[in-house]
Amino acid sequence: MIISALKDLYKRINSRAVHSVEEERMSYKMQMEYLGHFCEPRDDFERSYFKYKCFCEYCYYKRKWILVIYNIGAMLILPFVHTKLKKAKKSGNQIEKVNAVIENVPRLPNTDVIPDELVNRFESVKEIDHIDYSESFLSERAEEIYQELKRRYYFKFYFRMIVLQKLGQFSRYLECYRPEAVVFYGCEREFSGPLQSLLCERCNAQYISFMHGDYLSTLNFAFQRYSLYYVWDESYKTMFDELKCASPMLLYKPRKLSGIAAAIEPEKCRYFATYYFSDEIRSEAEKIYEIFKEFEAFGLRTKIRPHPRFSDITMLKEVFCDIEIEEPERCALGDSITKSLYTIGLNTTVLSEAFFSKKEVVIDDVSNPEKYMQLDLRGYVMIKRPHILLSELRGKLYNQYEKKYAFFK
Numbered sequence: 001m002i003i004s005a006l007k008d009l010y011k012r013i014n015s016r017a018v019h020s021v022e023e024e025r026m027s028y029k030m031q032m033e034y035l036g037h038f039c040e041p042r043d044d045f046e047r048s049y050f051k052y053k054c055f056c057e058y059c060y061y062k063r064k065w066i067l068v069i070y071n072i073g074a075m076l077i078l079p080f081v082h083t084k085l086k087k088a089k090k091s092g093n094q095i096e097k098v099n100a101v102i103e104n105v106p107r108l109p110n111t112d113v114i115p116d117e118l119v120n121r122f123e124s125v126k127e128i129d130h131i132d133y134s135e136s137f138l139s140e141r142a143e144e145i146y147q148e149l150k151r152r153y154y155f156k157f158y159f160r161m162i163v164l165q166k167l168g169q170f171s172r173y174l175e176c177y178r179p180e181a182v183v184f185y186g187c188e189r190e191f192s193g194p195l196q197s198l199l200c201e202r203c204n205a206q207y208i209s210f211m212h213g214d215y216l217s218t219l220n221f222a223f224q225r226y227s228l229y230y231v232w233d234e235s236y237k238t239m240f241d242e243l244k245c246a247s248p249m250l251l252y253k254p255r256k257l258s259g260i261a262a263a264i265e266p267e268k269c270r271y272f273a274t275y276y277f278s279d280e281i282r283s284e285a286e287k288i289y290e291i292f293k294e295f296e297a298f299g300l301r302t303k304i305r306p307h308p309r310f311s312d313i314t315m316l317k318e319v320f321c322d323i324e325i326e327e328p329e330r331c332a333l334g335d336s337i338t339k340s341l342y343t344i345g346l347n348t349t350v351l352s353e354a355f356f357s358k359k360e361v362v363i364d365d366v367s368n369p370e371k372y373m374q375l376d377l378r379g380y381v382m383i384k385r386p387h388i389l390l391s392e393l394r395g396k397l398y399n400q401y402e403k404k405y406a407f408f409k
Contacts (some may be wrong), residue, residue, distance in 0.1 A: 026061050027369035028374055031219035035244065044194040045152055047246065050129070051223035052159045052191035058219040067158065072162060081161065085168045089138035091104035098124040101173040102183040107128055110185055111214050114258040115230045118183060126177050136168030139175050142383075143201045145195055150156035173202045181206040183229075188215075194225040194246075197280065201227060210252070211236065213349040216325055216378040217243060231360070232257065232352075232381075235262070239379040256349075261357035266341055271406040272300035273362070273393070274340040276350040280309040284367040285319045291366065291394050292323055301407045305336055307348075344390060347375060351382045363386040366394070 026034070035059055040045035060067055068348045096321055099122035104110045106129065138146065153159060173182050182200055187193055187209055200207040206227035208259045215221070215236065222243040229247035231237060237249050272295055275288055303324040306316055316325060326336060333350065334357075337343055343354035344362040355361050363371040363382060367390075401408070 002339070008033060016203065026219065026298055028217070028378055031058065033136075035219060035222055038223075038244065039301070040244070041223065041246075044151060046133040046395055047194040048149075048158065048163065049153060049156070050189055051194065053199060053247070054222040055189060055191050055220045070158040071156070074161040078157050078161050078164070082138075082164060085136060085138045088168075096126065096177055098126045098177045099178055099249075100120075100124075100181045100183055101126045101177050101179045103128045103131075103185065105131065108186055108212065109211075112260075113185065113210060113254040114183075115210055115250075115252045115254070117250075117252065118208065118230075126179070126400060127174075128173075128397055131169070133165055133169060136165065137170050137175075138164075138168055139171040139203075142167040142171040142199055145202075148182050149195070156290050163192045163195055166167075166190070170196050174200065174205060179205055183206050183208045184311055186212050188224055189220045189374050190224075194223070195215075197225050197227050209247075209253075214347065214352055215239070216375070216380055217376075218231040219243075235379055235381055235384070256353055257356045259357045261337040261359055262334070262351055263358065264338060267402075267405045268300065269339060269341040270406050271340040272401075273302050273303045273342040273344055274336060274345065275302075275364075275393075276307075276348045277304060277311045277316065278307045278346070278348050278364065280346070282315050282319065282368065283313075285316060287367040289302050289319050290362070291321065291390065292320075292395065294321065296409075300352050300401075303409050305331075306347075323348075342393060344393075346371060346381075347380050351387070355382065355385055355387075361394050362390050363384070363387050364390045366390045 024387075038050050041050055056064075056067055058210045100118075102114075102118075102122075102125050104127050115386070123344060133347060142258040146160075146167055149160055149163060150387075153199070175181065182205060184207070190196075193209075194208075203245075208230075209226045210230035211273065212231050214232070217239050221240070223245060224240070225246040227248075229240075229245075229249050230248050230252050232252070232254060234251060237251070240247065240249065245337070273292070275292070277285070277366065280288075288304070295302050301324075303326050304316065304320055304329060305326040306313055308328045337350070337354050337357055337359055340359075342360045342362050343351060345351050346364040346367065351361050351363065361382065363375070364374070
C-alpha cells in the first residue's frame, strides 16, 4: 500500500512537471544554449544520460529540489527494485513467438497514427493494451547494460532507477515474444530510449517509434535514438537533427492527416468557428472568450473544444459560461471539424487535420502573441501552410456572409 501510494504521488508530481502550463519553462533561446553545451555522445549510455540532463533542465527548471528528493528516494529503493527484477522468473511466461510487440493503450490509441507500412509488415503481433511493470524481469543482456550504467553513473540513482524499470519492461517483451521489433510511440521525452534501443538491437530486434502529433522544438526531445523513427513531414527531420537526435527517419502520412472531416458546402456549417484548446491558461482563454463574444454578437454561432487530457475543464467552463463547450467523448473530431467553417488554435495537431480536410485554418496570434511569434522559430509546421490569423478573422469577416448560412443563430 505504501509503495502504491508513493507511485501515485510520483506520477502526479511528474505529470505536473512535464505537462502543466503553470510551470515556468526555460525560454527557447535558453533551451538551445543549454543544448549547445553538449558534445556528440560517444555511445548510447552517454546519449541517454545527456537526454536525462536535458529532460531535467527543461521539466524542473525552477524546481530542482524535486530532483534531490527523487534521487534520495531512488537511492533507498533502487537496490530492492534491482534485486526483485533479477530474481523475477520468466518461467510461467511461455514463449509466444510473434513478429512484433506493439503498444496500443486505450489512453493513447495508435490506430490513426501508426504507419500503414508497419501494420502491413508484421504478420503476427502481440498488442500491449496496458503497461504492467509487475511482470518485468531482467534478462542477461539487460543486466549487462544496467551494470555498465551503474559503473558510469553510480550516484545518479533516479536516472538509473527509471532506466532499470524500462529495461525490465523491454526484457519481458524481448524474451517472451522474441519479436523482430518493439513498436512504441509517444516516447520522445523518455531518456531511457537510447538504452532501450540498444537492448533491442543486442537481441536482434528493432525499437521503432512514430509521431503522434505535431511538435514544437523542445529541449526534452533532445538526444533521442530509436532503431527507426517515422515522421510526418520533412521539417521534422530537420528539427530532430537540430536536437541532436540520432534515429534513422522515414517520412509517412498518418491516417489522421488523410482528411478526417466530411466535405460540405460552407453555408451548411452549423458553426462559424471552433477553437481547439490544448493547454492554455486562464488569461489566454479569457482573450479567446472576448473574441468569440464578438462573433456571437454578430449572430455567428461558435463553440470551443477542450483537449481531452491537457485542458483545464473547470477553468474553461467558468470562462466560457455562455458559449457552447463541445465534449470530445461525445463528438468525434472529424465531425467537430466538419460542422465548423473555421478551425482555430495555436499549435494544435487539429489544425493539420483540418488543413488536410480542406477546411479553413486559423492560427491564434491574439491570446499569447509571444508564443505565436516563436512558432516559426520552433518549427511549427502549419506556419508554412496556407492559413488565416485570428486577428484577421476578427477584423474583417463579420459582414461577408448572408443570413442563409447555417451558422447564423
